[in-house]
Amino acid sequence: MKNCVILLVEDNEYDQELTMKALKMVGLQAKIVVACDGVEALDYLMGSLETGQCDLNEHPQLVLLDLKLPKLDGHEVLKQIRSNARTRLLPVVVLTSSREEEDVVKSYANGAYSYIRKPVDFDDFLDVAQKIGDYWLKVNENPPVG
């Protein structure tokens, strides 16, 4: 669990804080990197890899991806991740307010590992955060980084 990095792609600053708080509150010891839009997220992921300044420890084990983003939306970000050899296996969990069937289908089609709808109730959200941390960082055997 130590040295775990989670990339949170979220444009809403309140959501950023709540998500980080929730993750902390459920006792997740991971480092959380926040990207405020799709471009930033990709820059982070691709830049760290391509410049060679790759600190494997800094490389995220999980990406929590919102769909509705400025500049480059979540679907596009997901597509880029999957089309790059280095990141194509990276676990991406879509974490969004949308319940649209279209978004669900599209996300899975683009290679999302999971699709989770953010509950309005914070208690529910804490529950969700607990489950995400337990599952993706503890239970699940993640693909090797790089």
Add this chain to the structure above:
Amino acid sequence: MTAEMSLGPSGEEAQKFQKMAFWFACAIGGIGLLALTGFILDIHLLRSFLPHFAPLISLPSTVNILCVSIAMFLYALFDSKPWSRRAIICLLLVPLSVAGYFIVRSLWAAQFDVISLLIQDYGIVMPFLSAMSMGLGALSFMSFILWKENRWGTLLSGLLAMLMVQMNLYALLGYLLKLPVLYDDRMSLPSSLSYVLIGTALLIMTTPFEGFLVPLFSKNTRVRLLTMFALTVGILILVEGMTDVSRFHHTVEQGMMADVLRFNYFYVMTSFSNIGLSILMLVGALEAIYYFEASTIYQREKQVAQRETQRAEEALEASYRQLEDFKKALDASDIVAITDTHGVITYVNDAFCRISGYTRDELIGQTHRLINSGYHPKSFFKSMWSAIGHGHVWHAEIKNKAKDGSYYWVDTTIVPFLRDDGRPYQYIAVRHDITERKRVEEQLRMAFDDVKESEARFRTIADESPMFIVMVDLAMRTTFLNKTWIDFTGQSFRESPVRPFLAEVLHPDDVDRTVDMYQQAALSPHTFSLENRLRSREGEYFWVLWHGTPRFLPNGEFLGFMSSGVDITVRKHMEEALRNSESQWRTLANSIPQLAWMADQTGWIFWYNQRWYEYTGLPIESVEGWGWQQAHHPDHVDRVTESIQYAFIHGTPWEDTFPLRSKEGQWRWFLSRALPIRNDAGEVIRWFGSNTDITDELTTKAALEQLTRELEHRVAERTAALEESNKELESFSYSISHDLRAPLRSIDGFSRLVLAEQADKLDDEGRRYLRFIRENTQRMGELIDDLLQLSRVGRAEVKQEPVDLSQLATQVLEELQLQEPHRHLMIHVQDGCLATGDRILLRTVLQNLLANAWKFTSKTEQARIDFGCDQDDTGKPVYYVKDNGAGFDPAYAGKLFGAFQRLHDARDFPGTGIGLATVKRIINRHGGEIWAEGQTNQGANFYFTLGSRKIKLGT
């Protein structure tokens, strides 16, 4: 009668000679013109007529010939005019002087002829013979013109012409025998031909009645002998002359002659052959003798003819006088008329004038048609003309009409007067008056015929008649029954009073009525008619229609009645049958709302029902037959006429739609049909037609069509608008799902964090408010979710797939049980409720309905939820969800399915109020219906159907 007895040619023949002179002039002029053309165009053939041989005609000869021909024309055409005489003499002076000049020139040839020195051309010099002939001809013509009435003048003229002809005949002989001496060596053929023609013409002109041509017309033997003698002498002289001439030839060949002398005919004739001179003298003498002799004969014959004429006239006069006597005798006794062969009256006597009433002047020149009475047929006069035209005497009695219009009869005899050849040249009609006799005869015959014939005729007619004929006299007794009646009834005729007579043969019911009718009619005699039943010999009764006519004597005395009867039994039956059926039928036809009509087999419409007249307002007289066309629209009438005529001709049913004008002038559309009505033989006997007003139907139909079109248009517009709004809604709902929830989440999240981390800084009141905030946030989240679902239902595509609703209901209920495991409900789900629809949407329906049932039974003990299906009256499946929960006030049943409508306090039964609205929308989108039944606290039953399609219920 005075007959002109003449030996010579008559006046007509003289004219013929003058005509001949004209043709001679033509021939001479023709030759002259040919020769002149020859000069002008320098064609030798036209001047010689014989190529390579004859000499050419000279210019003076040509001019002379033309002059003479013109003179002759003038004579032939304008003989009687004094100016023509003067013109002829002037014209003749030309050839006379020219010929004279050349004669003198020939006789004194070379010695002092100045002109011949100047003119060496032969075409200018006229040969001696030619000049001689011309001179003779001109002299002859001139003496004829100057002394035409003088016998010696014409004699001289004839003699000169004769000489001229003879000289030139020798010349022609010369051409034939090639003896130049005969034609003076230089005279041309055209010249001599012309001279012969001129001479002949002059001979004919000068002496047509006497002299040289007498032998041609005389029947006297002595004259003929003399002619033959003259001809023989002429020929002998000619032969002698020729031998002489051949000798002369011989001399010429020996060169004994000077060239200049060779051309002097006269000189040669006198110097080298005294024969020439002797010929001339002899001929002259002979001709003088001949003429004298012929003239004498002519005179004698003329005297004889005159004597014969005188004798004939005397005899004629005697017979004429005798005829006159006859005529006088005839005139005195009878009516006499004479007509020519064409029937034109040339003579009538006084008796004729008296009886006909016409004057003699009025009758002469007319035909007998003037007095034709018209009584006799054309063939009568035809036979008359045939008889008298063939010379037979004809006799007949003729009815004629006098001037005053009265008729008279004459006994006529017509005698044709015949010519020698047996053909009539006039008719004499002798008549005497038989008018009185005829009149008596006629009257007698007429009287006789009247009596005899009328009796017989009456009997024949009466017996032959197919009608019954009965005569009744003044005393009401039958006096006559015809054969038809006797044959029919089997009764024999006997005179008897009417009543017992009728009682025997009439139907008992008709006897009194019939007798009364006779008696009534007899009171003031008039015609009457009645129908009664007559018994036949077989005992059957037949209906008879009787007409009674009163009979009168000429003096007006009433005699009784004659009645004639016709068997009308068949008609009676038919009438009755027809009356029955037709009256029923007409009542029916007049009561129907349609216009109706009937036509005969030719399409002639003879009946319309009352409605027809009411509608069109046209009087019956104007619409009978083909008059209906006036109620038709001009744009349609031709088409309709054509189609109905086709039906009438082919006997096929007819149908058409067209406008008819009402009496108010309004056009209304009628669907019209006509059917043929056929007799037993299958022949069309009538047509029955009807016209049904379909204007309202048409109008409605048109309006409906218009409306449908508008609706479709509107729907299309709406659909387009809807699609547009759907798109907007789609993006809107996406925004909602994302953007509205995000702040809610923040509100809730941070409220929770405050409660968790800053709780100690708040009092109980503050914590309670924060909880309220969180609760409302929850509700708002739910609201947003439900609204999103509602909008999704509205725009989602409704799939049609088989769905097992029982299975879905079970799943939903299991989920609900899972959410609230503490609750214990009695749940019954009927198996096998199948439907066709959208699985996801139908799941939403069941989710909402069952969740409601679950929710509203939360305060009910022994809660129960039923799901199942039933069938309505039409066999359509009706699905239901029933519970025994809180129920609802039926007064608000209508509001149940409206969005945000809630019938319960949210504290008791939380909810957004959108669920049933969503359900209703889904059901509607499936083409189904949803309704609810319930009472407060007694549960609610929800029923729904899906579309109109029948779903087979599973087992």
